[in-house]
Amino acid sequence: MPVVMVIGLVVHASHRDLFADAARTLTGVTIEWVVYEQESEIRDGVRALLDRRHVDGLLLGSVPYARCRDLLPADLQVTVTRPAGLDLALSWCRALARGLPATPVSIDTFTQETVDEVAYALGLNRADIACLPFDPDQSVTDIVAFHREFLTRSGGSYVISVRTGVMAELGAETAVLSGLPGIATLRADLHDLALRIQSKRASELRFAAGVFLIVSHSPDLDRARVGLMNMLLNTPEFADAWIEDRDRRGVVVFAHRALFETVTHNWVGLPVLTQAHESLGVRVVAGFGVGASARTCVALAERAAARAEQDGSPGAYLIEDSGVMIGPMGAAGSSLAFTYREHGPALEDLAREVGLSPATLSRLSALERSLNGTAISPGDLASSLGITDPSGRRLIRKLSEHGLVTPEGSAQVNRKGRPTRLYRLEIGNARNAVPGER
Structure with missing residues (x-):
């Protein structure tokens, strides 16, 4: 049975019918109402x-948003509906009528x-319009x-409010x-909100599988497979992935799609294959x-690995359930910016103090270097690490508790949504403060 989407509407009693x-x-949406007569009732x-x-x-x-914004959970999709130019133009039409x-x-x-744009379109004198x-x-x-005050000074006879x-x-x-x-603006806002909720659900559920196969002959295939398994386990990008033996010559990795996009540089190359060949x-x-589904991901990954096996060199392919296939991805490419062996005792001590794995903190440190002081939102952090948005927000909270991020204001990502908080990573400064890391 499909999961019902629940949307809350906060409206004045006189506007509920609209x-x-x-x-x-x-359709497929349950509406929950918060109806108020006085603005003082909104918050409760x-x-x-x-x-x-x-x-x-x-x-x-x-x-309503101004009255209750601090009550809204960080992961709640919010649309602040605002009157548009069409609504103002219609008000002027009603005045003329x-x-x-x-x-x-x-x-x-x-x-x-908005007032300037509509006044210009209607050929009105801006000096006679107070906003x-x-x-x-x-x-x-x-x-x-x-x-x-304006009506008294100008001799005006009406107000648009x-x-x-x-x-x-x-x-x-x-x-x-x-x-x-008007109803057109509200309907557009509701549709936009429903689509953003659905997109968020799809993004959080969009996982992928990777199948790594040893295709060259080896006198000790089991040892090679164990070596491949250990190499993947010690790859920082796979720190939060599920990794297990597939059979005598393969390993399966299951994780969020964004994680694989990071490892493959958006499905361009897979340097870890070169590392496997060399080590x-x-x-x-x-x-x-x-x-x-997980079963579909693995089945598609097996097909993609079989296609890669037909080539004569290390490489990879991607197959999506939509029918799209990408490949071959070369084994060469940008080398990993960091590896498990580069953690060092200071970073491992800091990881224990914060309650994160050294691999995760190493990935955050590399991300901080790539940002070069630029602030990042929890959603972008999650995408960069290949984790879900809720996991990204939990990670930001944990980092904040230990002084490893600094709030840097906010950005308006979506015109109708609320601003998104931005943070600057401070992993480097924390590492420099640890004895032995200077």
């Missing part, structure tokens, strides 16, 4: 939702860029005062048109399979 209508085009409502139900994603406006002039007009919550972009620290009283409280307070003294997101004196080939 959001419900927008959600009708989604969101907390109650998160306590009673697992939620895959949350859609809410700028005001009511016999109101296009300007002067006072507008809140929309960004200055107060959303600010989480502004109260309804502050916004009402802004509108009143996104804030329900502003509409209620000004409605008795002037025309107030709603600039709230074990045997020819080794590899096959990789990417599919929807």
Whole structure:
């Protein structure tokens, strides 16, 4: 039975029907509601939702997000729905339909860029348009005062507002048109959120298998196989992978797809095959399979390894369940930036102190060198190490507890999503502080 997707909607009571209508085009989704009358109710409502139900994603406006953002789990997919240019243009159309002039007009919550863009498209005089972009620290009283001051000064006769409280307070003294997101904007935001949740699920479940085969004759095949097994176990990139004997001449590696992408430099080359040839004196080939299940991954990897075995030199192939095949991947290529033997006692001591394996810390150290001081998000860290996003966030928390990362602000990766926190790795500084590592 498919896993049901649960999306929470945080809405004002007067807007519930609009959001419900927008959600009708989604199937396979359960909607959980947080409905409020006053902004002071938002925080408790969101907390109650998160306590009673697992939620895959949350859609809410700028005001609710500002009131509860610190309650939201780091791994929760969030879309902050904001009124778009279309919503503002429709508000102006409604004003004209009511016999109101296009300007002067006072507008809140929309960004200055959106107001300028729509005003330019409609040929309106920007000097006759007041704009107060959303600010989480502004109260309804502050916004009402802004509108009143402009209307008094300009002789304007109406307001376009996104804030329900502003509409209620000004409605008795002037025309107030709603600039709230329309059904098209809400539907697009909901669809985008559902697709991001599905993409995240697929990414976290997208594992791969690798089959390494000894194809050259060896007087002691068992010893060569044990040597291959030990070499893979001591390869830092495979520190978090599942590795086991396949048969007398092969080894199977099972891990997240991103890990194999790192080892093969995005399916271009596999230097570990050269290392096997030089250290074990045997020819080794590899096959990789990417599919929807472990059994499919291994079956595809076996086919890919059989294809690589037909070539006369060390190499590898990839076969996906979509039918895509990549190869041959050469054994040569960029050599590993680090190996198990380069850990050193200082790094191993630091690993024990932090509670990580030396291989994992070595991989983090190499990643830090490649970043050269650039900050990285937990998701990008997970992708670089070939682990899932939740594992990446847990790793960031562990590193933070031991002073091995420094917060470096945030970045807006998705226009509708919340900002992503960035961190700068500090493994090198910690190693330099360890006696004997200087």
